[in-house]
Amino acid sequence: MKQARSFLSEVRPLIERDRPQLVFDLSQLRRIDSAGIEALLFCMKEAARRDGDLKLAAPSAEAQVVLELTRTGRLFEIYASPAEAVRSFSGYLPNMVRQFHRRAAPEGVKEKKAS
Amino acid sequence: MSGVCALVLAGGHAECERFAGLPLALFDVLGRSVLMRTLDRLRASGVRQVAALSDAEPLPPPPTAAGCRFSVAPRDCFWSEAWQQFRQLSRQAESVFVIRLGAWAEVNYAAMAKQHARLGGAMLRAYSRRGEALDVLVVSSDGRSEAAALLRGELRDERITAAPHRSSGYVNRLDTPASLRLLTLDALAGEAEIAPMGSEMRPGVWVGRGARIHRGARVIAPAFIGAGCTVHRGVVVTRGSALEHHSEVDCGSVIDNSTLLPYSRIGAGLDVEQAVAGMRVMHSSRLNTTVEIDDPRLVGSTAEPLPRRAMNLLTGIFALLPEALWELVAGAHGQSLPAREAKAKATIGDPALTPLESQADSCGEMAATRRYGNE
Numbered sequence: 241m242k243q244a245r246s247f248l249s250e251v252r253p254l255i256e257r258d259r260p261q262l263v264f265d266l267s268q269l270r271r272i273d274s275a276g277i278e279a280l281l282f283c284m285k286e287a288a289r290r291d292g293d294l295k296l297a298a299p300s301a302e303a304q305v306v307l308e309l310t311r312t313g314r315l316f317e318i319y320a321s322p323a324e325a326v327r328s329f330s331g332y333l334p335n336m337v338r339q340f341h342r343r344a345a346p347e348g349v350k351e352k353k354a355s
Numbered sequence: 356m357s358g359v360c361a362l363v364l365a366g367g368h369a370e371c372e373r374f375a376g377l378p379l380a381l382f383d384v385l386g387r388s389v390l391m392r393t394l395d396r397l398r399a400s401g402v403r404q405v406a407a408l409s410d411a412e413p414l415p416p417p418p419t420a421a422g423c424r425f426s427v428a429p430r431d432c433f434w435s436e437a438w439q440q441f442r443q444l445s446r447q448a449e450s451v452f453v454i455r456l457g458a459w460a461e462v463n464y465a466a467m468a469k470q471h472a473r474l475g476g477a478m479l480r481a482y483s484r485r486g487e488a489l490d491v492l493v494v495s496s497d498g499r500s501e502a503a504a505l506l507r508g509e510l511r512d513e514r515i516t517a518a519p520h521r522s523s524g525y526v527n528r529l530d531t532p533a534s535l536r537l538l539t540l541d542a543l544a545g546e547a548e549i550a551p552m553g554s555e556m557r558p559g560v561w562v563g564r565g566a567r568i569h570r571g572a573r574v575i576a577p578a579f580i581g582a583g584c585t586v587h588r589g590v591v592v593t594r595g596s597a598l599e600h601h602s603e604v605d606c607g608s609v610i611d612n613s614t615l616l617p618y619s620r621i622g623a624g625l626d627v628e629q630a631v632a633g634m635r636v637m638h639s640s641r642l643n644t645t646v647e648i649d650d651p652r653l654v655g656s657t658a659e660p661l662p663r664r665a666m667n668l669l670t671g672i673f674a675l676l677p678e679a680l681w682e683l684v685a686g687a688h689g690q691s692l693p694a695r696e697a698k699a700k701a702t703i704g705d706p707a708l709t710p711l712e713s714q715a716d717s718c719g720e721m722a723a724t725r726r727y728g729n730e
Contacts, residue, residue: 273650274622301644305637309653311626 260292366410380456386552400464455490461524
């Protein structure tokens with residue numbers, strides 16, 4: 241639990257930015273408990289609150305076992321490598337930005353599709 | 356089978372044959388350990404005098420049977436202790452079975468002893484249907500030098516020649532936790548001669564003495580719930596799962612195609628799938644990984660002393676406290692929650708980009724959205 245708290249205090253400045261787009265590389269994770277899972281969920285929730293997202297990359301077998309055990313694996317987008325996870329953000333336009341563009345665009349002008 | 360004794364060895368070999376530091380043969384399969392089941396088979400074949408030797412303390416209750424002497428030897432002197440045990444047994448009988456677990460092999464011991472008596476050689480080794488050598492041998496009491504060489508070579512010295520005995524029975528090599536799981540499935544399917552220790556409450560569902568199953572739990576056949584187990588509300592036990600004695604599954608968890616070891620405890624709302632779990636260790640057969648989990652909220656033990664369990668319960672309650680209170684106690688950032696929210700809004704700046712409250716609050720809603728699309 242202590243480690244989870246220190247992890248949270250480390251990542252908090254990143255989460256509290258506007259529309260945080262975070263990738264956690266879990267390849268070196270050797271042990272995780274329920275407090276660690278709660279920390280990941282907290283980060284995801286906070287990122288979503290700010291219209292951002294948190295994605296996981298390259299989870300180690302140990303992390304995968306605990307993510308599946310706690311049914312949290314299905315809540316996260318999980319990628320094989322950090323590069324892939326980062327690339328997935330480039331095609332991502334948050335809904336709020338789309339709504340803002342739709343509101344700002346004059347009538348008759350079609351919304352540009354995010355590539 | 357007069358004049359035949361047996362030396363049954365559990366352990367003494369590779370790390371892969373162990374789980375949580377114990378040889379797999381010491382773990383229960385449908386209510387009785389492989390070691391005890393082997394002793395039962397020997398007794399049924401007429402072997403009255405058995406010495407069992409393990410390199411680790413077994414789980415309680417200790418293996419006890421009439422005419423069986425059980426002892427534990429450290430791993431570094433396991434084979435020398437085995438040799439001492441053999442010498443003692445060979446004074447009392449004409450021939451001695453030397454069996455290492457190792458594999459669960461349904462060898463016909465009576466037929467093997469008969470063949471050994473007929474052939475009259477120093478040694479007879481059992482082979483599986485596929486021709487694999489099994490660690491099941493009959494050794495003549497007067498062939499002590501061969502026996503010494505055999506035990507010195509940990510039963511695997513290929514220079515020692517033994518007459519073959521072909522066995523057509525079921526064999527499971529029990530060389531990984533996954534094979535322990537496979538043995539359970541084969542036993543439930545009736546392929547292995549392993550009878551579940553309990554009464555069949557419904558077709559394919561065996562329940563041991565003193566097991567408590569909440570009426571809101573679902574047990575789907577084939578399944579085994581061992582003696583003294585507790586299954587709480589909303590639990591699903593399915594696809595050939597086995598809960599060994601005195602294990603406990605907390606509310607809403609799913610045990611799917613898995614084995615829970617004796618005295619293990621699975622926390623609430625978890626998914627144990629294709630796994631062997633217990634003693635703070637979990638082996639996932641699907642990922643072929645063994646993970647140590649030192650968290651009683653996930654995989655714990657019912658054999659823990661009461662003060663420690665009470666402490667774990669308090670920790671669990673503490674973790675359920677509201678986030679704001681938690682942060683107040685932890686003193687994180689030294690800011691109240693409203694102040695932090697105000698700061699976040701100030702950072703966002705443009706009111707048009709403020710996140711919608713309805714989108715923000717629920718992780719559950721977000722999960723539901725994720726499952727049907729990526730937006």
